[in-house]
Amino acid sequence: MTDITMDRAHRPDALARARQNLLGQPIPRIEGPAKVTGTATYAYEGAPDGIAYAVIVGAPIGSGRVTAIDTATAEALPGVIAVIHDDPRIVTGGSNSQAQAHSDTDTIFHYGQPVAIVVAEDQAVARDAAKRVVVHAEPGADRFDAGAQPVQRDHGIGFLPAIDIGDLDAALERAEVTLDRHYTTPVHFPAALEPHASTVRWDDGKLTVRTSNQVIGSASATIATALGIDKGDVRVLAPFVGGGFGGKTGVGPEVILAAIAAERIGRPVKVALPRAQTAYLVHHRSATTQRVRIGADRDGRITAFAHEGVAAQNDDASFLEPIPFGSLPLYAGENRRFRTDLVRVDLPATGAVRAPGEAIGSFAVECAMDELAVQLGLDPIALRRINEPRVDPVNGKPFSTRRLVDCYDEGARRFGWDARQKRREGNWLIGHGMAAALRGNFTVKAEARVRLDTDGRAIVECDMTDIGTGTYTILAQTAGEMLGLPIDRVEVRIGDSDLPASAGSGGSFGAGSACSATVLACEDIITELARRMNAAPEDLVLQDGCVTAGGRSVALADLIRGESIVATGKTGPGAETKRTSQASHGAHFVEVAVHAVTGEVRVRRMLGVFDIGRVLNAKTAASQLIGGMIWGLSYALGEAAEVDTRNGHFVNPDFGEYHVAVHADVPPIEVHFIEEIDDHANPVGAKGVGELGISGAGAAVANAIHDATGVRVRDFPVTLDKLL
Numbered sequence: 001m002t003d004i005t006m007d008r009a010h011r012p013d014a015l016a017r018a019r020q021n022l023l024g025q026p027i028p029r030i031e032g033p034a035k036v037t038g039t040a041t042y043a044y045e046g047a048p049d050g051i052a053y054a055v056i057v058g059a060p061i062g063s064g065r066v067t068a069i070d071t072a073t074a075e076a077l078p079g080v081i082a083v084i085h086d087d088p089r090i091v092t093g094g095s096n097s098q099a100q101a102h103s104d105t106d107t108i109f110h111y112g113q114p115v116a117i118v119v120a121e122d123q124a125v126a127r128d129a130a131k132r133v134v135v136h137a138e139p140g141a142d143r144f145d146a147g148a149q150p151v152q153r154d155h156g157i158g159f160l161p162a163i164d165i166g167d168l169d170a171a172l173e174r175a176e177v178t179l180d181r182h183y184t185t186p187v188h189f190p191a192a193l194e195p196h197a198s199t200v201r202w203d204d205g206k207l208t209v210r211t212s213n214q215v216i217g218s219a220s221a222t223i224a225t226a227l228g229i230d231k232g233d234v235r236v237l238a239p240f241v242g243g244g245f246g247g248k249t250g251v252g253p254e255v256i257l258a259a260i261a262a263e264r265i266g267r268p269v270k271v272a273l274p275r276a277q278t279a280y281l282v283h284h285r286s287a288t289t290q291r292v293r294i295g296a297d298r299d300g301r302i303t304a305f306a307h308e309g310v311a312a313q314n315d316d317a318s319f320l321e322p323i324p325f326g327s328l329p330l331y332a333g334e335n336r337r338f339r340t341d342l343v344r345v346d347l348p349a350t351g352a353v354r355a356p357g358e359a360i361g362s363f364a365v366e367c368a369m370d371e372l373a374v375q376l377g378l379d380p381i382a383l384r385r386i387n388e389p390r391v392d393p394v395n396g397k398p399f400s401t402r403r404l405v406d407c408y409d410e411g412a413r414r415f416g417w418d419a420r421q422k423r424r425e426g427n428w429l430i431g432h433g434m435a436a437a438l439r440g441n442f443t444v445k446a447e448a449r450v451r452l453d454t455d456g457r458a459i460v461e462c463d464m465t466d467i468g469t470g471t472y473t474i475l476a477q478t479a480g481e482m483l484g485l486p487i488d489r490v491e492v493r494i495g496d497s498d499l500p501a502s503a504g505s506g507g508s509f510g511a512g513s514a515c516s517a518t519v520l521a522c523e524d525i526i527t528e529l530a531r532r533m534n535a536a537p538e539d540l541v542l543q544d545g546c547v548t549a550g551g552r553s554v555a556l557a558d559l560i561r562g563e564s565i566v567a568t569g570k571t572g573p574g575a576e577t578k579r580t581s582q583a584s585h586g587a588h589f590v591e592v593a594v595h596a597v598t599g600e601v602r603v604r605r606m607l608g609v610f611d612i613g614r615v616l617n618a619k620t621a622a623s624q625l626i627g628g629m630i631w632g633l634s635y636a637l638g639e640a641a642e643v644d645t646r647n648g649h650f651v652n653p654d655f656g657e658y659h660v661a662v663h664a665d666v667p668p669i670e671v672h673f674i675e676e677i678d679d680h681a682n683p684v685g686a687k688g689v690g691e692l693g694i695s696g697a698g699a700a701v702a703n704a705i706h707d708a709t710g711v712r713v714r715d716f717p718v719t720l721d722k723l724l
């Protein structure tokens with residue numbers, strides 16, 4: 001086994017020479033049949049011998065102290081095994097990302113915070129008993145209303161520092177045209193279809209957790225810390241995940257509580273969060289208030305650009321929605337200011353949800369650009385074209401690849417932008433809008449082990465997850481491409497913390513990082529194959545299970561000769577990551593119809609063109625982008641969690657009242673790619689896809705609504721009451 005340097009920034013020659021014509025192809029998901037036939041087992045499925053069912057009891061108020069917990073009625077129910085509330089590890093203080101133990105077990109940090117766990121012989125009994133646990137609590141001082149809290153500028157949390165370049169105030173003063181607008185966005189839930197669920201068991205002090213999680217490596221570390229055991233004693237399995245959307249980047253308290261219960265009763269335990277409980281035990285996206293200021297010449301050249309906002313967090317967590325993240329490199333302008341200020345609240349933790357920063361930051365900035373275009377009498381694409389920077393306007397770095405203008409052009413052509421007509425059809429007002437999409441690109445540490453077996457098949461192993469994104473398929477395509485194997489001769493094993501540590505699914509970095517590690521492992525295997533062929537690696541042609549060099553062709557299986565070849569590839573951020581500015585880009589185009597009498601909005605069509613570097617699988621990449629565009633539609637028109645500021649609970653923690661787009665809301669959606677392999681991004685040349693589609697999509701919908709109605713709504717979602 002060979003480790004390859006982490007600093008590989010350029011496309012390996014072997015990938016450039018590959019002939020299998022597999023990578024990039026729109027191959028259907030290889031695990032699809034298992035999913036649709038029900039043989040893919042999710043975290044809550046299967047019942048190990050002796051399984052018990054658990055339900056979490058939450059704090060009945062949002063701030064204060066638990067004074068007593070009365071368990072007698074619950075314990076008396078037939079089938080109840082235990083009601084546990086005396087373990088200090090139960091109080092995880094906050095939710096998802098921050099499963100940390102508190103020594104103070106009485107304090108209530110937020111509504112619904114776990115205070116007890118009920119374990120029973122079946123789920124119905126556990127649920128019934130949980131309702132009969134009486135939690136006595138004494139309210140304390142509270143900060144449920146984010147809007148009433150003092151704004152902290154020097155808070156020291158979050159990963160995005162404040163940025164101030166040039167002299168913004170002077171430039172705004174001097175500018176011929178200025179714009180100053182405020183925008184607001186509400187609390188968003190990640191809203192994965194599969195709620196958080198875990199099945200846990202202890203065997204001789206070792207814990208096995210089958211769970212639904214995006215990032216297995218950090219999950220096992222978090223679980224070990226929360227339980228006070230060694231990371232090596234935790235095995236995390238997540239072979240199938242029914243959506244994450246950021247909400248499964250951390251570990252939910254349900255894992256910790258199930259582990260405590262399983263230890264106490266000496267049996268395996270499983271727990272699934274009821275939908276309403278996901279609102280409290282999974283992090284959410286903070287509501288935001290944002291201000292965008294732009295100064296420009298009369299011809300549209302931007303000289304001053306500021307995007308500032310305020311987001312909320314509780315006392316336990318250190319994440320802060322990076323509101324202007326996507327705006328940093330988007331448009332030119334010598335004088336720039338970006339910052340996110342903080343308000344502290346007594347609510348569940350806020351965390352990474354569906355393109356943290358970009359999704360809601362782009363609402364403000366892309367609507368502001370639309371407003372500026374109207375003010376200047378310019379086409380919104382023309383305004384953006386004038387302000388396309390040549391280097392990153394924050395740090396002066398060259399872009400690795402940036403095809404944003406091509407996305408505008410290709411999108412405008414395909415959508416028929418120039419021929420668009422604002423019009424009325426009966427009672428429907430028809431309008432069109434566009435917006436730019438930008439999402440920062442990251443490559444993170446990732447390992448993959450590839451084994452070329454004696455039967456000429458390849459096995460790819462790492463602890464990646466597939467959260468519905470296509471990870472299984474693109475890893476198989478990558479190895480198949482490199483080793484010249486058809487896809488049915490590549491097996492992919494992921495979702496197990498015993499496998500080499502990979503990137504996990506988050507931040508849109510999973511595919512590029514994990515496939516790069518796979519490329520590097522395969523490159524090592526090719527070197528070994530070349531040695532066995534007595535040829536130079538660059539003279540090897542691998543195709544359809546055969547190796548050819550110097551006129552000699554050998555079946556891979558024959559070349560292995562009873563001795564399989566194993567290699568581990570490693571990648572991570574390298575010199576090119578520092579030297580260049582990296583992002584994925586795109587352009588959204590939307591047509592809406594708004595009912596002139598009722599204000600009802602119907603999105604009629606959406607079209608996006610995207611620059612994502614190498615397309616690893618045209619089908620799964622397009623599916624992710626379509627999903628992101630649907631999110632955009634969804635939070636532009638419906639999604640909003642309402643906080644009851646009297647007691648810190650969410651008024652609508654369910655799909656009945658928290659409105660995500662349903663099929664009937666979703667129009668035909670077209671996705672196209674401008675493919676340019678990004679050799680600076682990572683060895684496989686792919687940039688992030690998962691969170692790009694949502695970035696800008698909501699703004700494009702809002703801009704189309706303005707075009708149709710003349711009403712500019714700056715407070716998401718755009719519900720009909722705001723249009724009348």
Ligand code: MOS
Nearest residue numbers: 246352353354507
């Ligand atoms: Mo993403 S919100 O980092 O899963």
